[in-house]
Amino acid sequence: MRFIHFIITWFFIVPIFGQHEKAVDFQKVEVKIAPLLSNQSIMGWGSYEFEVYRKTDSIFLDAVAMKFQSVNLNGRAINYRNSGRSIGFKAPKKPGTYKLKLSYTAEPKQTVYFVGFDDDLENNEQVWTQGQGKYTSHWLPSFDDMTEKAEFDLLFIVNSNLEVIANGKLSAKQKLNEAHGFPAPGMAKERVPKSRWRFKMNNPMSSYLAAFVIGDFDKQLTHSASGVPIELYYEPKDSLKVEPTYRYTTEIFDFLEEEIGVPYPWQNYKQVPVRDFLYAGMENTTCTIFSDQYVIDSTAFVDKNYVNVNAHELAHQWFGNMVTEQSGANHWLHEGFATYYAYLAEEVLFGSDHMYWKLYETAKTLHNLSENGDGEALTNPNANSLTFYEKGAWALFLLRDRVGDIAFKKGIQNYLNKYAFGNVTIDDFLNEMERTSNQKLQSFRSRWLEDEEFPWPDVQKYLIEKNASLKSYFTIYQSGGSYPDLVDTVIRNWDALASDQLKKQLIKDCSQSLIRKDFIEKLTNESVKVRQAFVMATRTIPEDLRHYFEEFLDDPSYLTKEIAFVKLSLAFPERRLRYLQDLENIYGLPNKNIRLVWLTVALLTDEIPQKGKGQFYKELNAYTNSNFSFETRQMAFEYLSQINALSDSSILNLIDATNHHIWQFKKSSRNLLRSLAKEEKDRVERILNGLPSQEQLRLKKIITP
Ligand SMILES: [Zn+2]
Incomplete structure (x- = not known):
């Protein structure tokens, strides 16, 4: 909760000593934001309370490409310097509390995303922010350095028909009129009625966690067992998807509070799905924003659900938001921990087989990278996300195994309580763990955090100890399980296998060799995921097994349906009409996986007359326009280019996509x-x-690059 950039340009750097580490500490930020939707800009009025502890030369706030209309200190206009990256002013001479007031405008090139403003759909406009990695200082003069923490109270003036969701508790909402001095100068052009939303935070946080969403949303309210209000937002069109989308939310919340052993640190929690989000989710304090690709129906739940992301972002409310890394070299303390606790939540919800096999998958990937010389240390600030997330979670599993449950949980609690609302290093955490476990953890530190190599033998040993089905799996291989032995062993012992995860793995390993009548008949009563593993592993479908495969078209999984449909349509073109009929009017996952492939196959089907195809051609091409999410558009472009059916307007949509804010989509469109x-x-x-x-x-x- 302290820090300020002492820097640079036109004064001296002040040596750091004395009672407070920093000369200046920002404590409270109150900002009123009026986004101008018509030109995608921001007008803001900020009020910053800070304490000067001792003499310093100048004070800076990060502020990218902003224009300032006024800058006042304790009610008096002051000289300031706007470098285009920051705003700086001369520090007051005397120690004490000061108030800085700014009014500014910004046209953020990043961090604030205006989505749905350039299409022909109504009420799909959304404005949302992403601070981490993109810098809040593009829309709010603030502190790029995570060690400057302040209490942020955000206030918004927005068209009355829109919902505003931001950090903290909504303390007041009112419609504005002239009596409120509205419209303010400069806003006169926007004649839509406006409302004022006031949000209140109780505790300080780093600037990267400040966030807001504006759009057409409804919400459902629920509460944790401890009484924390949890708001679940959704677009009105998705009201029937609320339950599957947010399934297990309160269970996850209650589990994490119990498991971590420290109460949820903030006054409320909300989750908002937005369109074309940059990542799966972002843990803004009290206000997680996540991709609307997780807004699903019940059928989609088996293939793609929000549970893991839900738990991961919630765990960050402690690990990242309440205690925040001092610097990037301590990033394990964010991602490793959030990933670890999400695994534990999944174990409770889906069983330990689910968790350990998922862990086994990541361990294999990490092991392979490490074998190829691409292993990374967790203390490397530039490590990739696989290292921070998965190797980071693994480190915690092995640490807990080493120090024991009691010491581990006590250490976590001490660590969180001691550094609450402050900043931390890996040493701070390990010191607490050493204290509660009465063990020296230097060897853990070097093996798990500093070494680039992934400790595969430790991991294998751990998995064999903890999970019976992984133990059987390793045993099969140790006893020389190779083809065709393996296939025979699998078929002979299939009915005795108790683990779906083990079954899936064996199917994957044997792949085409299991495409036999005596095996396929065993699958009738298997779970959706085991059956799916089988369809996925199939390379060719023999004619005499065709009707078994056709049954997969009825499985309650959009992914299974899609894979079976594609493989059957390729193997038996003469039966395509029937397959098309089976899947007609099914759209599938949020990216419309089934509809897109359905249209593509329909366009390739000789039996469909040209006249009928015209409509399909139009529909498939329409999915490339910006009415749809980038995931859908990207797939539509791929299918259309594969079958040489891109229309001129799709090429225009492609041109538009070469500027998209999602870099992967931008890149594929440019290619x-x-x-x-x-x-x-x-x-x-x-x-x-x-x-x-x-x-x-x-x-x-x-x-022509
Ligand atoms: Zn995370």
């Missing part, structure tokens, strides 16, 4: 445009010629 420009040179040139010259210039740079 596709590049190859189209080669294969269909004249056509692409003709389309480009119809665009404004500046846009042509931009695209030519993409096409």
Whole structure:
């Protein structure tokens, strides 16, 4: 909860000593935000309370590409310097409490995303933020350094028909009129009625965790066993998906409070799905934002659900938000811990087989990387996310195994309580663990945190000890389980196998060798996921087993249906019409996996007359426009280019996508445009010629890099 950039440009750097580590500490930030939706900009009025402990030269706030209309200190206008990256002013000479007031405008190029403003759909407009990695200082003068923590109270002025969701508790909401001095100068152009939303936080946090969402949302309210209000947001069109989307939310919440042993540190919690989000989820304090690709129906739950992300982001409310890393070299304390506690939550909900086999999968990946010389230390601030998340979680499993449950839990509690709302290093954590366990943890530190190598033998030993089905699996291989022995062993012992996870793994290992009548008949009563593993492992479908495979089209899984449909349609083109009929009007997962592949196959089916195909061609091409999520658009582009069916308007949509804020989508769109420009040179040139010259210039740079 302390820090300020002492720097640089036109004064001296002040040596750090004295009672307070830092000369200046920001304590409270109150900001009023009025997003101007029509031109995607932000007007803001910030009020910052800070304490000067001792003499320093200047004080800075990070503020990227902002314009300041006024800057006042304790009610008086002051001189300031706006570098385009930060705003700085001369520090007051005397120690004491001061109030800085700023009014500013910003047109954020990142961090605030305006989605759905350039399509022809109504009420799908959303504004949302992503602070971590993108910097809150693009929309709010604040502190890029995580060690400066302050209490953030956000206030919004937004069109009355929209919902605002932000950190903290909504303390007041009112419609505005002239009596409130509204509209303020500069806002006069927006004539829509506005409302004011006031959010209140009780505890300090780092700036990267400040967040808001604006859009058309409803919510359901629930409570944890301890009484914390939990708000579950959704778009009105998704009201029937609330239950499967948020399934187990209170169970996860109650479990984490119990398991961590420290009460949830904030006054409330909310979760909001948004469109075209950058990641799976982001743990903004009290206000997790996540991808709307997790907004699912009950059928989708088996293939894609929010449970893991839900638990991961919630665990961050303690590990990351309440205690925050001092620097990137301590990132394990965020991601390793959130991943670890999400595993524990999944174990409670889905059983330990589920958890240990998932852990086994990540261990294999980490082991392979390590074998190839690509292992990374957890203390490396530039390690990749697999290291921070999965190796990080593994380190905690092995640490707990070493110090024992009681010492581990006590150490976690002491660590959280001691550093609550402050910043931490790996040493701070290990010191607490050493104290409660009465063990020296230097060897753990070097093996798990500092070594680049992944400790595979320790991990294998651990898995064999903890999980019976993994133990059997390792035994099968140790006793020389190889083809065709393995296939025979599997078929002979199948009925005695108790673990679905083991069954899935064996199917994967044997793959095509299990495509036999005596085995396929055993699958009738297997779970959806075991059956799915079988369809996935199948490379070719023999004619005499066709009707067994056709049954997979009825499985209650969108993924199984899709895979079975594709494999059957390829193997038996003469039966495509029947398969198409089976899956007609099923859209599938949130990315519309089934509908897109259905349309593609329909366009390739000779029995469908050209006239009927016209409509399918139109529909598949329509999925490339910005009415749809980038996941759907990306798939539609891929299918259409594979069957050479991109329409001119899809190429225009592709051009639009070359500027998308999701870098993976931007990249794939640019690659596709590049190859189209080669294969269909004249056509692409003709389309480009119809665009404004500046846009042509931009695209030519993409096409000829
Ligand atoms: Zn995380």
